[in-house]
Amino acid sequence: MGSYSPSINRYDEMKYNHCGQSGLKLSTISLGLWHNFGSVDDFDNARAMIRHAFDLGITHFDLANNYGPNPGSAEENFGKILKRDFSSYRDELVVSTKAGYLMWPGPYGDWGSRKYLIASLDQSLCRMGLEYVDIFYHHRPDLETPLEETMSALNQIVRSGKALYVGISNYPPELTIKASKILRSLGTPCLIHQAKYSMFNRWIEEALLKVVNNEGIGCIAFSPLAQGLLTDRYLHGIPSDSRAAKPTGFLKVEEVSEEKISKVRRLNEIAQQRKQTMAQMALAWVLRHPEMASVLIGASRIAQIDDAMKTLKNLSFSSEELKSIDGILNE
Numbered sequence: 001m002g003s004y005s006p007s008i009n010r011y012d013e014m015k016y017n018h019c020g021q022s023g024l025k026l027s028t029i030s031l032g033l034w035h036n037f038g039s040v041d042d043f044d045n046a047r048a049m050i051r052h053a054f055d056l057g058i059t060h061f062d063l064a065n066n067y068g069p070n071p072g073s074a075e076e077n078f079g080k081i082l083k084r085d086f087s088s089y090r091d092e093l094v095v096s097t098k099a100g101y102l103m104w105p106g107p108y109g110d111w112g113s114r115k116y117l118i119a120s121l122d123q124s125l126c127r128m129g130l131e132y133v134d135i136f137y138h139h140r141p142d143l144e145t146p147l148e149e150t151m152s153a154l155n156q157i158v159r160s161g162k163a164l165y166v167g168i169s170n171y172p173p174e175l176t177i178k179a180s181k182i183l184r185s186l187g188t189p190c191l192i193h194q195a196k197y198s199m200f201n202r203w204i205e206e207a208l209l210k211v212v213n214n215e216g217i218g219c220i221a222f223s224p225l226a227q228g229l230l231t232d233r234y235l236h237g238i239p240s241d242s243r244a245a246k247p248t249g250f251l252k253v254e255e256v257s258e259e260k261i262s263k264v265r266r267l268n269e270i271a272q273q274r275k276q277t278m279a280q281m282a283l284a285w286v287l288r289h290p291e292m293a294s295v296l297i298g299a300s301r302i303a304q305i306d307d308a309m310k311t312l313k314n315l316s317f318s319s320e321e322l323k324s325i326d327g328i329l330n331e
Contacts, residue, residue, distance in 0.1 A: 004086075004255070008054075013057060013078070013309065014059075024094070026218070030294045031053045031058050031297060032062045033075075034222075036049075037079070038067065041077075053305055065098065065124050079128035096136070100138050100139025100140040103116075103120055103123075113153075114149055119228070134163070135166065136154065136166050141171050151183050152182075165215070167193060167217075173210075192217060193219050194220050197221040197286055198222075198282065199282055221294075235261065267282075284316075285317070288315070
């Protein structure tokens with residue numbers, strides 16, 4: 001793969017949204033490196049996807065310490081790609097990573113202690129060859145560590161220059177309020193909440209969206225396509241090269257149920273009327289909330305990134321469309 005010069009038109013089509021009440025804007029579509037960027041995956045394909053994403057104006061690349069497989073290998077591969085292709089463009093990128101799940105053996109390689117979070121970020125920076133990340137998240141709540149300890153560690157990380165902003169992920173509404181208030185009192189406001197959200201997982205609608213709005217926190221959705229269920233990929237069975245067929249994937253065969261697929265078939269009819277693919281409509285549906293600064297897509301090939309980008313051509317829904325979608329989802 002030859003030397004890389006990004007497209008001079010890379011900012012022409014993408015939309016950028018303020019993240020909560022901050023000055024930071026995120027690309028409406030962000031690329032997540034949860035799958036397909038680890039040591040078990042094709043490095044040249046991963047590199048081509050990241051290059052292509054940036055050419056399309058995708059500036060936000062989301063990682064975590066344990067992304068792979070193997071854990072840490074997504075950051076290692078991303079670091080190699082940064083060094084080879086993006087050393088002149090670091091200031092055009094928003095790089096995020098996280099800590100909160102098991103990363104190394106023993107009592108200090110998991111959850112939310114100050115020791116774990118700071119050590120984990122140091123390891124992440126080393127793997128990626130970076131002096132700082134733009135956003136560092138606590139990946140999940142830790143009910144055995146005082147929230148004050150976890151949040152003060154995030155504050156310390158910003159003060160030390162190892163991250164520009166901090167966020168939380170997978171936090172329920174009440175804990176989000178508490179975390180936000182602690183961070184604000186320390187002078188390091190919570191920038192962003194990364195939450196699992198899709199047509200098949202609507203938990204944030206009940207209270208979390210109101211909380212982040214009130215607290216001035218931006219929201220970014222992960223798994224907006226429910227690991228590929230909310231695409232046209234499984235309408236006629238499970239393809240051999242699909243996520244559900246991969247032994248290292250998170251989508252289990254039993255989750256591809258006829259009940260869900262029959263709903264997707266009917267949703268797909270609405271998408272076709274909107275002149276969108278099923279995936280494009282599912283992404284637009286997630287982005288309909290004003291609190292949603294960005295949506296994280298996963299990709300195994302360039303064509304999926306191109307498909308997601310076309311979502312931007314039709315982000316609005318009529319009340320009739322939303323009512324029809326709700327009717328299908330609530331059956």
